[in-house]
Amino acid sequence: MGVADAERILAAVRAIPRGQVASYGEVARRAGLPRRARLAARVLSANTDPSLPWHRVLRADGRIAFPEGSHGFREQAQRLRAEGVAVVGGRVRAPTRQGSDLDAELWATP
DNA sequence: GCGGTGACTGACA
DNA sequence: CTGTCAGCCACCG
Known part of the structure; x- marks a missing residue:
């Protein structure tokens, strides 16, 4: 593994549009590294670039990965x-079935 | 080398 | 809805 993998993960994170979110697993997949969600998480925890939209990355179930009440969580x-x-109860509005049709791709938010 | 530890996940109970 | 559990993998003592 190496810098190349980390770079691809960072690129995938930077590619998440404003107002949308993606899971660690998705980010890894888009970076060409399927099943490497933990690596994506690691890369984010090590990141120093203040312009990186790291906040758009959540767990697969839409919850914020930090413990509730922690600094990271609040930020x-x-x-x-x-x-x-x-964001409701530490969780992003999930793609509830009844909405339109194809919002399952990425969770846009009104 | 070995075991514990996560900004993780999907399957199953 | 909540909880386990087995995979997962880089890092660290």
């Missing part, structure tokens, strides 16, 4: 809300 929730993403 991520705040950053998400700042760009219009609804």
